[in-house]
Amino acid sequence: MDGGGSTLLDEQTQTQPNYTYEDGDEERFSHYVPKDKLMAAMVDGIPVKALCGKMWVPSRDPDRFPICPQCKEIYEKMQN
Numbered sequence: 214m215d216g217g218g219s220t221l222l223d224e225q226t227q228t229q230p231n232y233t234y235e236d237g238d239e240e241r242f243s244h245y246v247p248k249d250k251l252m253a254a255m256v257d258g259i260p261v262k263a264l265c266g267k268m269w270v271p272s273r274d275p276d277r278f279p280i281c282p283q284c285k286e287i288y289e290k291m292q293n
Contacts, residue, residue, distance in 0.1 A: 241273070242281035245288050264288060 244263030246254075251271060254261040260268050265283035 241278045242284070243275035243278045244281045245284040246271075 244265060244267055246261045246263050250259075250261045253259055254271050258270055260270050262268050263281065263284055264287040265281050267281070
């Protein structure tokens, strides 16, 4: 065997982020909220309300999750 497939596997492994997920993360989305309220929520632990209506105290890296489809739809309508 010439090991030709190992390079592809190594490249795929290197391009995939090395995240540690917690229980329930597969159900999570990144939501749209006003930036000033997001900063206050993260610093002071104050709940924020997303465009879709979800209320929560943000504590995770939003780049790890897909964008909430409802928030995205509402945001796009606001831009028109």
